[in-house]
Amino acid sequence: MPSQRGSERRRQRGVLLAGVAVLLLALVLAAVLASALTRGKEEARPEPLRWQGRGTTRNLREIVLGRCYGYLAERRAELGDKDCLKIWESLKDAFIHKNPCSATTEDYRPLMELASHPISCNKSLFWSKTNDLVHLYTKSSHRFLTLEDTFLGYMLNGISWCGDPSAPGINYESCPKWSECESNPGSVFWKMASKMFAEAACGVVQVMLNGSIETGAFRSSSIFGSIEILNLNPDKVSEIHIWVMHNIGGPQSESCSGYSIKKLKNILEERNFKITCEDNYRPVQLLQCVHNPDHPDCSLCTNSTEAP
Known part of the structure:
Protein backbone atom coordinates (compact mmCIF):
# COMPACT_ATOMS: atom_id res chain seq x y z
CA MET A 1 0.00 0.00 0.00
CA PRO A 2 2.74 2.55 0.80
CA SER A 3 4.31 1.73 -2.52
CA GLN A 4 1.05 2.33 -4.36
CA ARG A 5 0.52 5.67 -2.55
CA GLY A 6 4.04 6.79 -3.46
CA SER A 7 3.51 5.88 -7.06
CA GLU A 8 0.22 7.83 -7.14
CA ARG A 9 1.88 10.90 -5.67
CA ARG A 10 4.65 10.73 -8.27
CA ARG A 11 2.08 10.51 -11.07
CA GLN A 12 0.16 13.50 -9.66
CA ARG A 13 3.40 15.44 -9.28
CA GLY A 14 4.34 14.60 -12.86
CA VAL A 15 0.96 15.69 -14.18
CA LEU A 16 1.21 18.93 -12.19
CA LEU A 17 4.71 19.68 -13.48
CA ALA A 18 3.62 18.93 -17.03
CA GLY A 19 0.68 21.29 -16.63
CA VAL A 20 2.94 24.02 -15.31
CA ALA A 21 5.34 23.50 -18.22
CA VAL A 22 2.50 23.73 -20.72
CA LEU A 23 1.23 26.90 -19.06
CA LEU A 24 4.69 28.48 -19.09
CA LEU A 25 5.13 27.56 -22.73
CA ALA A 26 1.76 29.11 -23.57
CA LEU A 27 2.72 32.33 -21.76
CA VAL A 28 6.04 32.49 -23.61
CA LEU A 29 4.34 31.94 -26.95
CA ALA A 30 1.75 34.62 -26.13
CA ALA A 31 4.49 37.08 -25.23
CA VAL A 32 6.38 36.34 -28.43
CA LEU A 33 3.21 36.73 -30.49
CA ALA A 34 2.33 40.03 -28.80
CA SER A 35 5.86 41.31 -29.38
CA ALA A 36 5.68 40.35 -33.04
CA LEU A 37 2.32 42.08 -33.47
CA THR A 38 3.65 45.22 -31.76
CA ARG A 39 6.72 45.25 -34.00
CA GLY A 40 4.44 44.79 -36.99
CA LYS A 41 2.34 47.79 -35.99
CA GLU A 42 5.46 49.90 -35.41
CA GLU A 43 6.87 48.86 -38.77
CA ALA A 44 3.54 49.63 -40.44
CA ARG A 45 3.37 53.14 -38.94
CA PRO A 46 4.16 55.57 -41.78
CA GLU A 47 7.16 57.85 -41.56
CA ILE A 119 -4.59 99.44 -35.01
CA SER A 120 -4.49 103.18 -34.41
CA CYS A 121 -4.11 105.49 -37.41
CA ASN A 122 -0.60 106.71 -38.25
CA LYS A 123 0.91 103.67 -36.50
CA SER A 124 1.39 101.13 -39.31
CA LEU A 125 4.97 100.49 -40.41
CA PHE A 126 5.66 98.15 -43.34
CA TRP A 127 9.09 96.84 -44.29
CA SER A 128 11.06 94.70 -46.70
CA LYS A 129 14.59 93.34 -46.15
CA THR A 130 15.04 95.52 -43.04
CA ASN A 131 13.92 93.00 -40.42
CA ASP A 132 16.51 93.67 -37.71
CA LEU A 133 16.61 97.45 -38.17
CA VAL A 134 12.86 98.03 -38.34
CA HIS A 135 12.21 96.05 -35.17
CA LEU A 136 15.10 97.67 -33.35
CA TYR A 137 13.44 100.96 -34.21
CA THR A 138 9.91 99.99 -33.13
CA LYS A 139 11.23 98.60 -29.84
CA SER A 140 13.19 101.75 -29.07
CA SER A 141 10.68 104.39 -30.23
CA HIS A 142 7.27 102.75 -29.55
CA ARG A 143 5.82 105.08 -32.19
CA PHE A 144 4.91 102.49 -34.81
CA LEU A 145 3.74 98.91 -35.17
CA THR A 146 4.97 96.35 -37.68
CA ALA A 201 -3.87 100.66 -41.92
CA CYS A 202 -5.17 104.23 -41.83
CA GLY A 203 -3.81 107.78 -41.78
CA VAL A 204 -0.11 108.15 -42.59
CA VAL A 205 1.63 104.86 -43.38
CA GLN A 206 5.39 104.29 -43.14
CA VAL A 207 7.53 101.91 -45.23
CA MET A 208 11.16 101.03 -44.46
CA LEU A 209 13.18 99.56 -47.35
CA ASN A 210 16.82 98.49 -47.71
CA GLY A 211 18.83 100.65 -50.11
CA SER A 212 21.98 98.57 -49.68
CA ILE A 213 20.66 95.56 -51.60
CA GLU A 214 22.01 95.22 -55.13
CA THR A 215 18.77 93.72 -56.44
CA GLY A 216 16.79 96.82 -55.51
CA ALA A 217 15.07 98.25 -52.45
CA PHE A 218 11.60 97.36 -53.73
CA ARG A 219 10.68 93.92 -55.09
CA SER A 220 7.21 93.32 -56.46
CA SER A 221 7.54 89.63 -55.49
CA SER A 222 7.98 90.40 -51.78
CA ILE A 223 5.13 90.19 -49.27
CA PHE A 224 5.09 93.98 -49.19
CA GLY A 225 5.08 94.24 -52.98
CA SER A 226 2.66 91.43 -53.78
CA ILE A 227 0.19 91.65 -50.90
CA GLU A 228 0.48 94.62 -48.58
CA ILE A 229 0.54 97.56 -51.02
CA LEU A 230 -2.30 95.98 -52.98
CA ASN A 231 -4.48 95.86 -49.86
CA LEU A 232 -3.84 99.39 -48.57
CA ASN A 233 -7.09 101.33 -48.81
CA PRO A 234 -6.74 104.76 -50.55
CA ASP A 235 -9.90 105.91 -48.76
CA LYS A 236 -8.31 105.23 -45.36
CA VAL A 237 -4.61 105.95 -45.99
CA SER A 238 -3.88 109.67 -46.43
CA GLU A 239 -0.16 109.44 -47.20
CA ILE A 240 2.68 106.94 -47.57
CA HIS A 241 6.18 107.81 -46.33
CA ILE A 242 8.97 105.70 -47.83
CA TRP A 243 12.27 105.46 -45.95
CA VAL A 244 15.21 104.08 -47.95
CA MET A 245 17.84 103.07 -45.41
CA HIS A 246 21.50 102.30 -46.13
CA ASN A 247 23.82 100.24 -43.99
CA ILE A 248 26.40 102.27 -42.09
CA GLY A 249 29.44 102.08 -44.36
CA GLY A 250 27.30 101.21 -47.38
CA PRO A 251 26.87 100.10 -49.99
CA GLN A 252 24.35 102.66 -51.19
CA SER A 253 22.92 100.62 -54.03
CA GLU A 254 19.71 102.60 -54.39
CA SER A 255 18.17 105.85 -53.21
CA CYS A 256 14.78 107.52 -53.55
CA SER A 257 15.64 108.25 -57.17
CA GLY A 258 16.45 104.61 -57.92
CA TYR A 259 14.74 102.40 -60.47
CA SER A 260 12.83 100.12 -58.09
CA ILE A 261 11.63 103.06 -55.97
CA LYS A 262 10.30 104.73 -59.11
CA LYS A 263 8.48 101.49 -59.87
CA LEU A 264 6.97 101.50 -56.37
CA LYS A 265 5.90 105.13 -56.73
CA ASN A 266 4.18 104.38 -60.02
CA ILE A 267 2.22 101.53 -58.44
CA LEU A 268 1.12 103.72 -55.53
CA GLU A 269 0.31 106.73 -57.69
CA GLU A 270 -1.89 104.59 -59.91
CA ARG A 271 -3.86 103.79 -56.78
CA ASN A 272 -4.11 107.51 -55.89
CA PHE A 273 -1.81 107.53 -52.88
CA LYS A 274 0.15 110.62 -51.87
CA ILE A 275 3.82 109.68 -51.49
CA THR A 276 7.02 111.07 -49.99
CA CYS A 277 10.43 109.39 -49.99
CA GLU A 278 13.41 110.03 -47.72
CA ASP A 279 16.90 108.57 -47.81
CA ASN A 280 18.23 107.53 -44.40
CA TYR A 281 15.35 108.75 -42.24
CA ARG A 282 17.18 110.57 -39.45
CA PRO A 283 15.67 108.89 -36.32
CA VAL A 284 16.47 105.46 -37.74
CA GLN A 285 19.93 106.50 -38.91
CA LEU A 286 20.71 107.87 -35.45
CA LEU A 287 19.76 104.48 -34.05
CA GLN A 288 22.17 102.84 -36.50
CA CYS A 289 24.86 105.24 -35.34
CA VAL A 290 24.37 104.21 -31.71
CA HIS A 291 25.99 100.93 -32.72
CA ASN A 292 28.59 102.63 -34.98
CA PRO A 293 29.43 105.92 -33.21
CA ASP A 294 32.96 106.26 -34.63
CA HIS A 295 32.12 105.54 -38.25
CA PRO A 296 32.52 108.51 -40.64
CA ASP A 297 28.93 108.06 -41.82
CA CYS A 298 27.80 108.95 -38.31
CA SER A 299 29.80 112.14 -37.89
CA LEU A 300 26.93 114.28 -39.15
CA CYS A 301 24.21 111.68 -39.90
CA THR A 302 23.14 113.70 -42.91
CA ASN A 303 20.03 112.74 -44.82
CA SER A 304 18.22 113.87 -47.93
CA THR A 305 14.59 114.24 -48.81
CA GLU A 306 13.05 113.86 -52.21
CA ALA A 307 9.63 115.13 -53.12
CA PRO A 308 7.25 112.60 -54.67
Missing part, protein backbone atom coordinates in the same frame (compact mmCIF):
# COMPACT_ATOMS: atom_id res chain seq x y z
CA PRO A 48 6.48 61.63 -41.37
CA LEU A 49 6.71 63.41 -44.69
CA ARG A 50 10.15 64.86 -45.36
CA TRP A 51 10.73 68.49 -46.35
CA GLN A 52 13.63 70.90 -46.72
CA GLY A 53 12.59 73.44 -44.07
CA ARG A 54 12.97 73.26 -40.31
CA GLY A 55 10.36 71.28 -38.43
CA THR A 56 7.73 72.43 -35.98
CA THR A 57 9.26 74.37 -33.11
CA ARG A 58 9.54 72.20 -30.02
CA ASN A 59 7.23 73.17 -27.13
CA LEU A 60 5.09 75.10 -29.59
CA ARG A 61 2.06 75.13 -27.30
CA GLU A 62 4.00 76.53 -24.35
CA ILE A 63 5.68 79.19 -26.50
CA VAL A 64 2.42 80.41 -28.06
CA LEU A 65 0.60 80.49 -24.73
CA GLY A 66 3.52 82.23 -23.03
CA ARG A 67 3.71 84.91 -25.70
CA CYS A 68 -0.05 85.31 -25.65
CA TYR A 69 -0.26 85.88 -21.90
CA GLY A 70 2.88 88.05 -21.94
CA TYR A 71 1.59 90.33 -24.71
CA LEU A 72 -1.74 90.84 -22.97
CA ALA A 73 -0.08 91.59 -19.65
CA GLU A 74 2.82 93.78 -20.78
CA ARG A 75 1.91 95.40 -24.11
CA ARG A 76 -1.83 95.70 -24.62
CA ALA A 77 -3.71 95.34 -21.35
CA GLU A 78 -6.86 96.53 -23.13
CA LEU A 79 -6.88 93.24 -25.05
CA GLY A 80 -7.17 91.27 -21.84
CA ASP A 81 -10.42 89.63 -22.88
CA LYS A 82 -8.58 87.51 -25.47
CA ASP A 83 -8.71 83.80 -24.66
CA CYS A 84 -5.20 82.39 -25.07
CA LEU A 85 -6.28 78.76 -24.78
CA LYS A 86 -8.87 79.19 -27.54
CA ILE A 87 -6.26 80.95 -29.67
CA TRP A 88 -3.85 78.04 -29.26
CA GLU A 89 -6.55 75.48 -30.06
CA SER A 90 -7.55 77.39 -33.21
CA LEU A 91 -3.92 77.45 -34.37
CA LYS A 92 -3.49 73.73 -33.67
CA ASP A 93 -6.72 72.86 -35.45
CA ALA A 94 -5.51 74.80 -38.50
CA PHE A 95 -2.65 72.38 -39.22
CA ILE A 96 -2.59 69.25 -37.07
CA HIS A 97 -2.97 65.93 -38.95
CA LYS A 98 -3.12 67.82 -42.27
CA ASN A 99 -0.85 67.59 -45.28
CA PRO A 100 1.33 70.72 -44.98
CA CYS A 101 0.99 71.50 -48.68
CA SER A 102 -2.79 71.75 -48.46
CA ALA A 103 -3.23 74.69 -46.06
CA THR A 104 -6.05 77.13 -46.83
CA THR A 105 -7.16 80.54 -45.64
CA GLU A 106 -10.26 78.90 -44.17
CA ASP A 107 -8.01 76.90 -41.85
CA TYR A 108 -6.77 80.12 -40.26
CA ARG A 109 -9.94 82.20 -40.30
CA PRO A 110 -10.99 81.25 -36.72
CA LEU A 111 -7.50 82.19 -35.47
CA MET A 112 -7.61 85.55 -37.26
CA GLU A 113 -11.00 86.35 -35.77
CA LEU A 114 -9.90 85.45 -32.25
CA ALA A 115 -6.59 87.36 -32.34
CA SER A 116 -7.41 90.45 -34.44
CA HIS A 117 -7.50 93.91 -32.85
CA PRO A 118 -7.75 97.50 -34.09
CA LEU A 147 2.98 93.18 -38.31
CA GLU A 148 5.35 91.39 -35.92
CA ASP A 149 4.48 93.92 -33.19
CA THR A 150 0.77 93.14 -33.38
CA PHE A 151 -0.78 90.52 -31.12
CA LEU A 152 -1.02 87.89 -33.84
CA GLY A 153 2.41 88.56 -35.33
CA TYR A 154 4.11 88.68 -31.93
CA MET A 155 2.80 85.24 -30.95
CA LEU A 156 4.03 83.47 -34.09
CA ASN A 157 7.06 85.47 -35.20
CA GLY A 158 10.19 83.38 -35.74
CA ILE A 159 8.62 79.98 -35.07
CA SER A 160 7.71 77.14 -37.41
CA TRP A 161 4.80 74.71 -37.51
CA CYS A 162 3.26 72.10 -39.80
CA GLY A 163 1.10 69.02 -39.57
CA ASP A 164 1.42 65.49 -40.91
CA PRO A 165 -1.26 62.90 -41.76
CA SER A 166 0.50 60.27 -39.60
CA ALA A 167 0.61 60.21 -35.80
CA PRO A 168 1.14 62.37 -33.77
CA GLY A 169 -0.17 64.77 -36.40
CA ILE A 170 2.65 67.32 -36.02
CA ASN A 171 5.94 67.11 -37.93
CA TYR A 172 8.81 68.08 -35.65
CA GLU A 173 11.49 66.96 -38.09
CA SER A 174 10.81 69.10 -41.16
CA CYS A 175 8.27 71.46 -42.75
CA PRO A 176 7.99 72.67 -46.35
CA LYS A 177 9.97 75.72 -47.39
CA TRP A 178 7.94 78.42 -49.12
CA SER A 179 9.54 77.36 -52.40
CA GLU A 180 8.51 73.69 -52.02
CA CYS A 181 4.77 74.30 -52.11
CA GLU A 182 2.80 77.52 -52.13
CA SER A 183 0.04 76.37 -49.79
CA ASN A 184 2.22 75.50 -46.78
CA PRO A 185 1.05 76.51 -43.27
CA GLY A 186 3.57 79.33 -42.74
CA SER A 187 3.10 80.90 -46.18
CA VAL A 188 -0.70 80.84 -46.01
CA PHE A 189 -0.70 82.25 -42.48
CA TRP A 190 1.73 85.14 -43.08
CA LYS A 191 0.12 86.13 -46.37
CA MET A 192 -3.27 86.21 -44.70
CA ALA A 193 -1.95 88.12 -41.68
CA SER A 194 -0.14 90.61 -43.97
CA LYS A 195 -3.32 91.23 -45.92
CA MET A 196 -5.27 91.85 -42.72
CA PHE A 197 -2.55 94.19 -41.41
CA ALA A 198 -2.60 96.24 -44.63
CA GLU A 199 -6.38 96.46 -44.68
CA ALA A 200 -6.36 97.85 -41.13
Whole structure:
Protein backbone atom coordinates (compact mmCIF):
# COMPACT_ATOMS: atom_id res chain seq x y z
CA MET A 1 0.00 0.00 0.00
CA PRO A 2 2.74 2.55 0.80
CA SER A 3 4.31 1.73 -2.52
CA GLN A 4 1.05 2.33 -4.36
CA ARG A 5 0.52 5.67 -2.55
CA GLY A 6 4.04 6.79 -3.46
CA SER A 7 3.51 5.88 -7.06
CA GLU A 8 0.22 7.83 -7.14
CA ARG A 9 1.88 10.90 -5.67
CA ARG A 10 4.65 10.73 -8.27
CA ARG A 11 2.08 10.51 -11.07
CA GLN A 12 0.16 13.50 -9.66
CA ARG A 13 3.40 15.44 -9.28
CA GLY A 14 4.34 14.60 -12.86
CA VAL A 15 0.96 15.69 -14.18
CA LEU A 16 1.21 18.93 -12.19
CA LEU A 17 4.71 19.68 -13.48
CA ALA A 18 3.62 18.93 -17.03
CA GLY A 19 0.68 21.29 -16.63
CA VAL A 20 2.94 24.02 -15.31
CA ALA A 21 5.34 23.50 -18.22
CA VAL A 22 2.50 23.73 -20.72
CA LEU A 23 1.23 26.90 -19.06
CA LEU A 24 4.69 28.48 -19.09
CA LEU A 25 5.13 27.56 -22.73
CA ALA A 26 1.76 29.11 -23.57
CA LEU A 27 2.72 32.33 -21.76
CA VAL A 28 6.04 32.49 -23.61
CA LEU A 29 4.34 31.94 -26.95
CA ALA A 30 1.75 34.62 -26.13
CA ALA A 31 4.49 37.08 -25.23
CA VAL A 32 6.38 36.34 -28.43
CA LEU A 33 3.21 36.73 -30.49
CA ALA A 34 2.33 40.03 -28.80
CA SER A 35 5.86 41.31 -29.38
CA ALA A 36 5.68 40.35 -33.04
CA LEU A 37 2.32 42.08 -33.47
CA THR A 38 3.65 45.22 -31.76
CA ARG A 39 6.72 45.25 -34.00
CA GLY A 40 4.44 44.79 -36.99
CA LYS A 41 2.34 47.79 -35.99
CA GLU A 42 5.46 49.90 -35.41
CA GLU A 43 6.87 48.86 -38.77
CA ALA A 44 3.54 49.63 -40.44
CA ARG A 45 3.37 53.14 -38.94
CA PRO A 46 4.16 55.57 -41.78
CA GLU A 47 7.16 57.85 -41.56
CA PRO A 48 6.48 61.63 -41.37
CA LEU A 49 6.71 63.41 -44.69
CA ARG A 50 10.15 64.86 -45.36
CA TRP A 51 10.73 68.49 -46.35
CA GLN A 52 13.63 70.90 -46.72
CA GLY A 53 12.59 73.44 -44.07
CA ARG A 54 12.97 73.26 -40.31
CA GLY A 55 10.36 71.28 -38.43
CA THR A 56 7.73 72.43 -35.98
CA THR A 57 9.26 74.37 -33.11
CA ARG A 58 9.54 72.20 -30.02
CA ASN A 59 7.23 73.17 -27.13
CA LEU A 60 5.09 75.10 -29.59
CA ARG A 61 2.06 75.13 -27.30
CA GLU A 62 4.00 76.53 -24.35
CA ILE A 63 5.68 79.19 -26.50
CA VAL A 64 2.42 80.41 -28.06
CA LEU A 65 0.60 80.49 -24.73
CA GLY A 66 3.52 82.23 -23.03
CA ARG A 67 3.71 84.91 -25.70
CA CYS A 68 -0.05 85.31 -25.65
CA TYR A 69 -0.26 85.88 -21.90
CA GLY A 70 2.88 88.05 -21.94
CA TYR A 71 1.59 90.33 -24.71
CA LEU A 72 -1.74 90.84 -22.97
CA ALA A 73 -0.08 91.59 -19.65
CA GLU A 74 2.82 93.78 -20.78
CA ARG A 75 1.91 95.40 -24.11
CA ARG A 76 -1.83 95.70 -24.62
CA ALA A 77 -3.71 95.34 -21.35
CA GLU A 78 -6.86 96.53 -23.13
CA LEU A 79 -6.88 93.24 -25.05
CA GLY A 80 -7.17 91.27 -21.84
CA ASP A 81 -10.42 89.63 -22.88
CA LYS A 82 -8.58 87.51 -25.47
CA ASP A 83 -8.71 83.80 -24.66
CA CYS A 84 -5.20 82.39 -25.07
CA LEU A 85 -6.28 78.76 -24.78
CA LYS A 86 -8.87 79.19 -27.54
CA ILE A 87 -6.26 80.95 -29.67
CA TRP A 88 -3.85 78.04 -29.26
CA GLU A 89 -6.55 75.48 -30.06
CA SER A 90 -7.55 77.39 -33.21
CA LEU A 91 -3.92 77.45 -34.37
CA LYS A 92 -3.49 73.73 -33.67
CA ASP A 93 -6.72 72.86 -35.45
CA ALA A 94 -5.51 74.80 -38.50
CA PHE A 95 -2.65 72.38 -39.22
CA ILE A 96 -2.59 69.25 -37.07
CA HIS A 97 -2.97 65.93 -38.95
CA LYS A 98 -3.12 67.82 -42.27
CA ASN A 99 -0.85 67.59 -45.28
CA PRO A 100 1.33 70.72 -44.98
CA CYS A 101 0.99 71.50 -48.68
CA SER A 102 -2.79 71.75 -48.46
CA ALA A 103 -3.23 74.69 -46.06
CA THR A 104 -6.05 77.13 -46.83
CA THR A 105 -7.16 80.54 -45.64
CA GLU A 106 -10.26 78.90 -44.17
CA ASP A 107 -8.01 76.90 -41.85
CA TYR A 108 -6.77 80.12 -40.26
CA ARG A 109 -9.94 82.20 -40.30
CA PRO A 110 -10.99 81.25 -36.72
CA LEU A 111 -7.50 82.19 -35.47
CA MET A 112 -7.61 85.55 -37.26
CA GLU A 113 -11.00 86.35 -35.77
CA LEU A 114 -9.90 85.45 -32.25
CA ALA A 115 -6.59 87.36 -32.34
CA SER A 116 -7.41 90.45 -34.44
CA HIS A 117 -7.50 93.91 -32.85
CA PRO A 118 -7.75 97.50 -34.09
CA ILE A 119 -4.59 99.44 -35.01
CA SER A 120 -4.49 103.18 -34.41
CA CYS A 121 -4.11 105.49 -37.41
CA ASN A 122 -0.60 106.71 -38.25
CA LYS A 123 0.91 103.67 -36.50
CA SER A 124 1.39 101.13 -39.31
CA LEU A 125 4.97 100.49 -40.41
CA PHE A 126 5.66 98.15 -43.34
CA TRP A 127 9.09 96.84 -44.29
CA SER A 128 11.06 94.70 -46.70
CA LYS A 129 14.59 93.34 -46.15
CA THR A 130 15.04 95.52 -43.04
CA ASN A 131 13.92 93.00 -40.42
CA ASP A 132 16.51 93.67 -37.71
CA LEU A 133 16.61 97.45 -38.17
CA VAL A 134 12.86 98.03 -38.34
CA HIS A 135 12.21 96.05 -35.17
CA LEU A 136 15.10 97.67 -33.35
CA TYR A 137 13.44 100.96 -34.21
CA THR A 138 9.91 99.99 -33.13
CA LYS A 139 11.23 98.60 -29.84
CA SER A 140 13.19 101.75 -29.07
CA SER A 141 10.68 104.39 -30.23
CA HIS A 142 7.27 102.75 -29.55
CA ARG A 143 5.82 105.08 -32.19
CA PHE A 144 4.91 102.49 -34.81
CA LEU A 145 3.74 98.91 -35.17
CA THR A 146 4.97 96.35 -37.68
CA LEU A 147 2.98 93.18 -38.31
CA GLU A 148 5.35 91.39 -35.92
CA ASP A 149 4.48 93.92 -33.19
CA THR A 150 0.77 93.14 -33.38
CA PHE A 151 -0.78 90.52 -31.12
CA LEU A 152 -1.02 87.89 -33.84
CA GLY A 153 2.41 88.56 -35.33
CA TYR A 154 4.11 88.68 -31.93
CA MET A 155 2.80 85.24 -30.95
CA LEU A 156 4.03 83.47 -34.09
CA ASN A 157 7.06 85.47 -35.20
CA GLY A 158 10.19 83.38 -35.74
CA ILE A 159 8.62 79.98 -35.07
CA SER A 160 7.71 77.14 -37.41
CA TRP A 161 4.80 74.71 -37.51
CA CYS A 162 3.26 72.10 -39.80
CA GLY A 163 1.10 69.02 -39.57
CA ASP A 164 1.42 65.49 -40.91
CA PRO A 165 -1.26 62.90 -41.76
CA SER A 166 0.50 60.27 -39.60
CA ALA A 167 0.61 60.21 -35.80
CA PRO A 168 1.14 62.37 -33.77
CA GLY A 169 -0.17 64.77 -36.40
CA ILE A 170 2.65 67.32 -36.02
CA ASN A 171 5.94 67.11 -37.93
CA TYR A 172 8.81 68.08 -35.65
CA GLU A 173 11.49 66.96 -38.09
CA SER A 174 10.81 69.10 -41.16
CA CYS A 175 8.27 71.46 -42.75
CA PRO A 176 7.99 72.67 -46.35
CA LYS A 177 9.97 75.72 -47.39
CA TRP A 178 7.94 78.42 -49.12
CA SER A 179 9.54 77.36 -52.40
CA GLU A 180 8.51 73.69 -52.02
CA CYS A 181 4.77 74.30 -52.11
CA GLU A 182 2.80 77.52 -52.13
CA SER A 183 0.04 76.37 -49.79
CA ASN A 184 2.22 75.50 -46.78
CA PRO A 185 1.05 76.51 -43.27
CA GLY A 186 3.57 79.33 -42.74
CA SER A 187 3.10 80.90 -46.18
CA VAL A 188 -0.70 80.84 -46.01
CA PHE A 189 -0.70 82.25 -42.48
CA TRP A 190 1.73 85.14 -43.08
CA LYS A 191 0.12 86.13 -46.37
CA MET A 192 -3.27 86.21 -44.70
CA ALA A 193 -1.95 88.12 -41.68
CA SER A 194 -0.14 90.61 -43.97
CA LYS A 195 -3.32 91.23 -45.92
CA MET A 196 -5.27 91.85 -42.72
CA PHE A 197 -2.55 94.19 -41.41
CA ALA A 198 -2.60 96.24 -44.63
CA GLU A 199 -6.38 96.46 -44.68
CA ALA A 200 -6.36 97.85 -41.13
CA ALA A 201 -3.87 100.66 -41.92
CA CYS A 202 -5.17 104.23 -41.83
CA GLY A 203 -3.81 107.78 -41.78
CA VAL A 204 -0.11 108.15 -42.59
CA VAL A 205 1.63 104.86 -43.38
CA GLN A 206 5.39 104.29 -43.14
CA VAL A 207 7.53 101.91 -45.23
CA MET A 208 11.16 101.03 -44.46
CA LEU A 209 13.18 99.56 -47.35
CA ASN A 210 16.82 98.49 -47.71
CA GLY A 211 18.83 100.65 -50.11
CA SER A 212 21.98 98.57 -49.68
CA ILE A 213 20.66 95.56 -51.60
CA GLU A 214 22.01 95.22 -55.13
CA THR A 215 18.77 93.72 -56.44
CA GLY A 216 16.79 96.82 -55.51
CA ALA A 217 15.07 98.25 -52.45
CA PHE A 218 11.60 97.36 -53.73
CA ARG A 219 10.68 93.92 -55.09
CA SER A 220 7.21 93.32 -56.46
CA SER A 221 7.54 89.63 -55.49
CA SER A 222 7.98 90.40 -51.78
CA ILE A 223 5.13 90.19 -49.27
CA PHE A 224 5.09 93.98 -49.19
CA GLY A 225 5.08 94.24 -52.98
CA SER A 226 2.66 91.43 -53.78
CA ILE A 227 0.19 91.65 -50.90
CA GLU A 228 0.48 94.62 -48.58
CA ILE A 229 0.54 97.56 -51.02
CA LEU A 230 -2.30 95.98 -52.98
CA ASN A 231 -4.48 95.86 -49.86
CA LEU A 232 -3.84 99.39 -48.57
CA ASN A 233 -7.09 101.33 -48.81
CA PRO A 234 -6.74 104.76 -50.55
CA ASP A 235 -9.90 105.91 -48.76
CA LYS A 236 -8.31 105.23 -45.36
CA VAL A 237 -4.61 105.95 -45.99
CA SER A 238 -3.88 109.67 -46.43
CA GLU A 239 -0.16 109.44 -47.20
CA ILE A 240 2.68 106.94 -47.57
CA HIS A 241 6.18 107.81 -46.33
CA ILE A 242 8.97 105.70 -47.83
CA TRP A 243 12.27 105.46 -45.95
CA VAL A 244 15.21 104.08 -47.95
CA MET A 245 17.84 103.07 -45.41
CA HIS A 246 21.50 102.30 -46.13
CA ASN A 247 23.82 100.24 -43.99
CA ILE A 248 26.40 102.27 -42.09
CA GLY A 249 29.44 102.08 -44.36
CA GLY A 250 27.30 101.21 -47.38
CA PRO A 251 26.87 100.10 -49.99
CA GLN A 252 24.35 102.66 -51.19
CA SER A 253 22.92 100.62 -54.03
CA GLU A 254 19.71 102.60 -54.39
CA SER A 255 18.17 105.85 -53.21
CA CYS A 256 14.78 107.52 -53.55
CA SER A 257 15.64 108.25 -57.17
CA GLY A 258 16.45 104.61 -57.92
CA TYR A 259 14.74 102.40 -60.47
CA SER A 260 12.83 100.12 -58.09
CA ILE A 261 11.63 103.06 -55.97
CA LYS A 262 10.30 104.73 -59.11
CA LYS A 263 8.48 101.49 -59.87
CA LEU A 264 6.97 101.50 -56.37
CA LYS A 265 5.90 105.13 -56.73
CA ASN A 266 4.18 104.38 -60.02
CA ILE A 267 2.22 101.53 -58.44
CA LEU A 268 1.12 103.72 -55.53
CA GLU A 269 0.31 106.73 -57.69
CA GLU A 270 -1.89 104.59 -59.91
CA ARG A 271 -3.86 103.79 -56.78
CA ASN A 272 -4.11 107.51 -55.89
CA PHE A 273 -1.81 107.53 -52.88
CA LYS A 274 0.15 110.62 -51.87
CA ILE A 275 3.82 109.68 -51.49
CA THR A 276 7.02 111.07 -49.99
CA CYS A 277 10.43 109.39 -49.99
CA GLU A 278 13.41 110.03 -47.72
CA ASP A 279 16.90 108.57 -47.81
CA ASN A 280 18.23 107.53 -44.40
CA TYR A 281 15.35 108.75 -42.24
CA ARG A 282 17.18 110.57 -39.45
CA PRO A 283 15.67 108.89 -36.32
CA VAL A 284 16.47 105.46 -37.74
CA GLN A 285 19.93 106.50 -38.91
CA LEU A 286 20.71 107.87 -35.45
CA LEU A 287 19.76 104.48 -34.05
CA GLN A 288 22.17 102.84 -36.50
CA CYS A 289 24.86 105.24 -35.34
CA VAL A 290 24.37 104.21 -31.71
CA HIS A 291 25.99 100.93 -32.72
CA ASN A 292 28.59 102.63 -34.98
CA PRO A 293 29.43 105.92 -33.21
CA ASP A 294 32.96 106.26 -34.63
CA HIS A 295 32.12 105.54 -38.25
CA PRO A 296 32.52 108.51 -40.64
CA ASP A 297 28.93 108.06 -41.82
CA CYS A 298 27.80 108.95 -38.31
CA SER A 299 29.80 112.14 -37.89
CA LEU A 300 26.93 114.28 -39.15
CA CYS A 301 24.21 111.68 -39.90
CA THR A 302 23.14 113.70 -42.91
CA ASN A 303 20.03 112.74 -44.82
CA SER A 304 18.22 113.87 -47.93
CA THR A 305 14.59 114.24 -48.81
CA GLU A 306 13.05 113.86 -52.21
CA ALA A 307 9.63 115.13 -53.12
CA PRO A 308 7.25 112.60 -54.67
